[in-house]
Amino acid sequence: YSTEPSRWNAVQARDSAADGHFVYAVRTTKIYCRPVCKARRARRANVAFYTHSLDAERAGFRACKRCKPEMRGGMPEEAAVRRVRSLIDENLWKLMTEPNGLDSEKTDELAQKAGVSKWHFHRLFKEMMGTTPAEYTNQQR
Numbered sequence: 001y002s003t004e005p006s007r008w009n010a011v012q013a014r015d016s017a018a019d020g021h022f023v024y025a026v027r028t029t030k031i032y033c034r035p036v037c038k039a040r041r042a043r044r045a046n047v048a049f050y051t052h053s054l055d056a057e058r059a060g061f062r063a064c065k066r067c068k069p070e071m072r073g074g075m076p077e078e079a080a081v082r083r084v085r086s087l088i089d090e091n092l093w094k095l096m097t098e099p100n101g102l103d104s105e106k107t108d109e110l111a112q113k114a115g116v117s118k119w120h121f122h123r124l125f126k127e128m129m130g131t132t133p134a135e136y137t138n139q140q141r
Contacts, residue, residue, distance in 0.1 A: 007035070012041065021051075023035075107121070
């Protein structure tokens, strides 16, 4: 991702492999984002590329509130789902032996441990895993 055309292609494709290699800034909004940000794409003429978040901030841009490019380690929502998936995997035996499996109360507890609401956790988990938390637990049985 060393050239502007390759960076623009990564932004257009929301290429996850490009995340962490650069950020892009939109001149009209004064916001900078990760290449994987799900916000509406800007016109190419309004986009500038920066190697680091700090460079974009020095140029007068502020971080996107959706993709949080100033944070390291991927998007925060993905990290929350990874934490919850890990919690489910760690507690799978216990969940399998209980008659209700992963019920609403347990989902709420896991979401709390991941730092998101139960509803947001459920939506993120389904979006990333392609299945609900309860279905995931049942598939692992």
